Amino acid sequence: MTSRTHAHPDLTRPEAGAPFFSTWRVGSPERQAETVEAVARTWERRPWGSADLLGYHLYAGHDGTTLLHHSQWRSEQGYEAFVKTRRQERNDEIDTAVPGIERVRLDRYRRYRSRERAAGDARVPGLVVTVRIDFEPDAADRRADWVDLVLAALDGPDADRGLISAHFHLGTDGTHVLNYAEWESDGAYDEAIGGPESPEFERVRTYPGVKGFTGSRYRHALGLVP
Structure with missing residues (x-):
């Protein structure tokens, strides 16, 4: 059932x-x-x-x-x-x-890599953010490199403590990446995106082959399991 x-x-x-x-x-x-x-x-x-x-x-x-x-x-x-x-x-x-x-x-999709929640972190996400990153047609094979760059930036000295986890998926159509990120709250996310851009994230934003970013905010409304 x-x-x-x-x-x-x-x-x-x-x-x-x-x-x-x-x-x-x-x-x-x-x-x-x-x-x-x-x-x-x-x-x-x-x-x-x-x-x-x-x-x-x-x-x-x-x-x-x-x-x-x-x-x-x-x-x-x-x-x-x-x-x-x-x-x-x-x-x-x-x-x-x-x-x-x-x-x-x-x-x-196929999940490529994740920034998993830290051991012992029992926070319930108050916000889920998805970001779709579209790539130029000839840049499909660069998507994994871009994800690696993001994860390196997330583990840097300016890592956001309000970020619980982030999961990067490669679209099977070869055109884009989807990041599914769990945040502690709306306020934590607003603070993260409202701060100054680090050099690491500037490289992420201006990475060759990236066409654009589309972000959406959600709250978990229903889970169904066997």
Whole structure:
């Protein structure tokens, strides 16, 4: 069966060979809440979707209009089998409860490296920030080098104590990187981005081949696990 959890996902799970992130646009904070509950009801009244699905989490965007979905799959083949047999009936039920949901995009990833939470750090993230970093078409093979540069900067003397963890994923389409970062609070994140830019992060921002950055703020709204 399916159970709810308040725990945030562990993005470093070694068996999660196919992490997916997708975005839905729902239009308002009220519809955000309605959609989260519709997803929960739809999944809880059915058997768990697949033995290949480790967990499914929803996040409400601070913009009041979007939902981020994160699912951890053992393999893409497991996801494809789920799509063929079980996904549509769930989407139909959700759409009946909350008509007009716009499913914006689904992106597939492989986690490359992480700045994991420190041993003994039991803080519950008050904020989740995702940053999509787009690269020029001929710079796909430089994405890992860029991540290495970021992680070196995060471990430097000016590391932000409000940052709990950061997980860098390479898009399987070769075009971008996604950073999923857990922060102690909105205030901690605002303080970090409002301070002076270090030379290390200037090199990150101006790295050759980087086209641009798109950041979004979320709060964890629902966790579903078998």
